[in-house]
Amino acid sequence: MKEKIYVAVVDSCEFTMIGLRYLGDREPDEHRDIVFQGFSNIESFLLSKRTWDVVIYDPLNPGNFMITPNEDILRIKEIQPDARIYIYSLSAGFLKFKHVDGVINKRVSLGDIKAMWQILMSQTPKSLNNYNVSITTQQRPARLSNEEASVLRGYSSNLKTKQIARQLGCNVRLVYFYKNSAMYKLKAVRGPSFYESIRWILN
Known part of the structure; x- marks a missing residue:
């Protein structure tokens, strides 16, 4: 029987969920079934009762112009202490993120996303080893507050x-x-x- 990996996608853009699910279907794992669930914002995700193995989060929510990604990440960690947290956002390279397992820019190529997905799945669930994934474009980071x-x-x-x-x-x-x-x-x-x-x- 295959192991189930539960992936929460916290992103107001529905195409992120569609794309990641498509990628998961294209790259099947003979030992794992990937179960996705999308959340349009951090508040709806925090109400979820499920334990998640992976959380993919874009802090750029069009409903509110205020950005508090590191506070949001700490809130996620508080209720999902064992989950791997990945930033998947256009803000990668422009904002500084703490306490995450990886940062991926949405503008990277499909080949990079495929490689990221394989790395991400190879690290799930968490083992005793700590890994970090960082895939961004070649632009010089601005590091806005x-x-x-x-x-x-x-x-x-x-x-x-x-x-x-x-x-x-x-x-x-x-x-x-x-x-x-x-x-x-x-x-x-x-x-x-x-x-x-x-x-x-x-x-």
């Missing part, structure tokens, strides 16, 4: 500076500081191309 990324997402959602400040619990001057700091890190330019790059990276 949560506040910087949240401010950019706020602007990309057409929020006003005062609205962003209210959500972050800070003053307008600090919002401008976060914006300018993020722009410097991204080596972005002012104008339409700047906002297009925000949408591509963080929306």
Whole structure:
């Protein structure tokens, strides 16, 4: 009888779930059956009663421009201490993630994703050995802070500076500081191309 591996996909984009399930079907394991379940946000996942072997998480949720990935990861670990946690997101290379088993950029090639999947499944369930998977594009990482990324997402959602400040619990001057700091890190330019790059990276 095959061992069952339970994989939770926490991602607001339904195509992630479709793609990963397709990949799992294309790369069958003669010893394991992979059971996927999708969750559109972290809150619905945290209500799940199942024990998960793998959690694949994209912290970029369009429902809220605020980004708190490391806090979310700690919440996942609290209720799923034995699960392997992988970030699968366009934010890979732009944000710094702690306490995860791997980081994969959604822009990597299908061949890289296939290799990642084989590595991921070979490490599941957790053994005494610790492994880490990191697959990103060749771009130079910007390493935005949560506040910087949240401010950019706020602007990309057409929020006003005062609205962003209210959500972050800070003053307008600090919002401008976060914006300018993020722009410097991204080596972005002012104008339409700047906002297009925000949408591509963080929306």
